[in-house]
Amino acid sequence: MSQKVPVELAKSWLLMNHGPTTLVTSSCDGVGNVMAASWAMPLDYDPPKVIVVLDFDALTCQNIEKSGEFGLQLPVGAQADMTYAVGSVSGREVNKFEKYKIKTFAAQKISVPMIEGCAAWMECKLLPDDCQKHGIFIAEVVAAYTDSEIFSDGRWHFPADPMHRTIHHTARGNFYATGELIKANVD
Amino acid sequence: MSQKVPVELAKSWLLMNHGPTTLVTSSCDGVGNVMAASWAMPLDYDPPKVIVVLDFDALTCQNIEKSGEFGLQLPVGAQADMTYAVGSVSGREVNKFEKYKIKTFAAQKISVPMIEGCAAWMECKLLPDDCQKHGIFIAEVVAAYTDSEIFSDGRWHFPADPMHRTIHHTARGNFYATGELIKANVD
Numbered sequence: 533m534s535q536k537v538p539v540e541l542a543k544s545w546l547l548m549n550h551g552p553t554t555l556v557t558s559s560c561d562g563v564g565n566v567m568a569a570s571w572a573m574p575l576d577y578d579p580p581k582v583i584v585v586l587d588f589d590a591l592t593c594q595n596i597e598k599s600g601e602f603g604l605q606l607p608v609g610a611q612a613d614m615t616y617a618v619g620s621v622s623g624r625e626v627n628k629f630e631k632y633k634i635k636t637f638a639a640q641k642i643s644v645p646m647i648e649g650c651a652a653w654m655e656c657k658l659l660p661d662d663c664q665k666h667g668i669f670i671a672e673v674v675a676a677y678t679d680s681e682i683f684s685d686g687r688w689h690f691p692a693d694p695m696h697r698t699i700h701h702t703a704r705g706n707f708y709a710t711g712e713l714i715k716a717n718v719d
Numbered sequence: 720m721s722q723k724v725p726v727e728l729a730k731s732w733l734l735m736n737h738g739p740t741t742l743v744t745s746s747c748d749g750v751g752n753v754m755a756a757s758w759a760m761p762l763d764y765d766p767p768k769v770i771v772v773l774d775f776d777a778l779t780c781q782n783i784e785k786s787g788e789f790g791l792q793l794p795v796g797a798q799a800d801m802t803y804a805v806g807s808v809s810g811r812e813v814n815k816f817e818k819y820k821i822k823t824f825a826a827q828k829i830s831v832p833m834i835e836g837c838a839a840w841m842e843c844k845l846l847p848d849d850c851q852k853h854g855i856f857i858a859e860v861v862a863a864y865t866d867s868e869i870f871s872d873g874r875w876h877f878p879a880d881p882m883h884r885t886i887h888h889t890a891r892g893n894f895y896a897t898g899e900l901i902k903a904n905v906d
Contacts, residue, residue: 541772549757550887550895551738570736571760575772575853583855585762609901616903663850666762668770670853688889694899698739700887702875705905706738711898712793714796716803718892 534681537582539652542685544676545574547606547652548582550688552698552709555615556584556638557603557644558595564636564645566628567592568619570701572604580673582656588667591623596669600658601642604673605650608682609695609709641675651698652678721868723840729871731863732905734759734793734839737875737887737897742802743771744790744823744831745782747818751823751832753815754779755806757888759791767860774864775854787845788829792837793858795869796882796896801896803892815896838885840866 539547548554554572557577558565571585580690582604586593596602607615618628629645636645642655663670682689682696690697694709701707726734735741741759758772769791771781783789791878794802805815815826816823816832843858847854850857869876869883877884881896888894 534735546890550889551739551740551757551760570738571762573738573760575758578834583772584800585760585770586814605745610905612901616905620905624893635875654833663855664855666848666850666857668762668850668855686890687893688895690895700897700899702737703873704769706874707901707902707903708875708877709901711884712894714799714881714886714896715896716799716892716894718803718807 534679536677536685537680539676540680541580541673542578544580544654545577546686547654547676547678547683548572548574551700552606552710553615553701553707555607555618555647555650556592556644557605558592558599559644560595560598564629565591565595565623566618566634566647568701569616574678575670581659581693582654582671582673584669586669596658597680601644602656602671603639603642603644603646604649604654604656606698608649608651609697609699610706611649612699615699627674641667650679651682652676721866724863724867724871726863726865728767728860728863731841731855731860732761732764733757733761733766733873734841734863734865734870738741738887739793739897740793740802740819740888740894742794742805742834742837743779744792744833745779746783746831747782752778752810752836753805754781755802755888762857763817768846769841769858771805773855773856785844788831789843789858790826790829790831790833791841791843791886792834793839795836796884796886798836799886799894802886838869839863895902
């Protein structure tokens with residue numbers, strides 16, 4: 533049975549290095565929101581930092597600017613419909629958690645809902661910076677944990693079923709699962 | 720037979736949206752260099768911008784700061800060994816093109832060698848910015864083209880063989896090919 537297991541913070545970059553699509557959760561005045569973000573990646577190893585590119589018009593952007601924190605999680609193939617859906621409507625129009633019946637749990641170090649069923653989760657605190665004028669939000673990862681069946685001991689162990697692998701969005705709802713392992717010659 | 724076909728600049732973000740590992744080529748005073756970069760992604764649609772995170776100690780970083788331009792290309796599975804190798808040694812120590820027998824061709828709009836056999840290529844001009852203090856280099860894509868068998872008409876058409884798909888590096892030479900297509904419900 534899968535469990536949420538902690539990832540050493542200095543190794544949390546391993547969760548994002550392969551470029552998966554993310555779900556960004558945020559909250560303001562007790563009201564949570566979630567959106568999809570393909571433009572997210574590591575920025576530094578230790579202390580671990582990530583960058584996420586956000587649209588200034590997005591409610592997520594406003595929430596993060598106000599609260600200074602957000603959740604970053606990696607959806608799997610089985611969550612592709614939900615991932616596309618939450619990336620296609622605004623939290624100003626609907627409560628996406630209710631509309632798409634998204635099950636959440638409380639974060640450990642931030643006041644933001646985190647989404648059940650993902651491959652990995654990172655709790656992030658914004659590092660306010662001039663880069664935000666470009667839509668680039670820099671944050672420090674303050675907690676990281678994974679689904680123990682998919683990632684443990686600093687390595688991914690993707691199952692054969694693409695429904696349980698991380699996903700990579702191209703456009704118009706077309707995702708690719710993280711695919712076959714190719715081991716390069718490291719001698 | 721595969722050919723290099725141009726991609727409309729406003730659609731060049733489609734090449735990077737799924738988070739593949741990249742190869743960054745650069746040149747200074749007529750001497751070229753190449754390194755691997757997993758931390759690269761789109762920043763904007765039109766005009767198209769990308770961001771690449773670079774180590775200040777890297778020769779690539781110095782080349783780009785001096786010349787103001789770089790090539791960004793997406794290696795495929797068959798290039799995993801080379802991609803790992805050029806990410807593991809410095810251009811200050813060896814001429815990586817010679818050492819790894821990397822075949823190049825001349826870029827169209829910049830003075831940087833581009834690498835044959837990739838899935839897609841972007842020619843980029845640096846937009847100098849304060850973000851560079853974080854190692855975040857912002858650039859405009861001034862030319863983009865793809866292998867016509869893998870990407871055409873604004874869509875990826877990955878063949879079954881992972882050796883001809885784009886790749887996503889985790890760590891220690893472990894790459895994952897871009898995998899199975901998962902079409903989300905877009906109604």
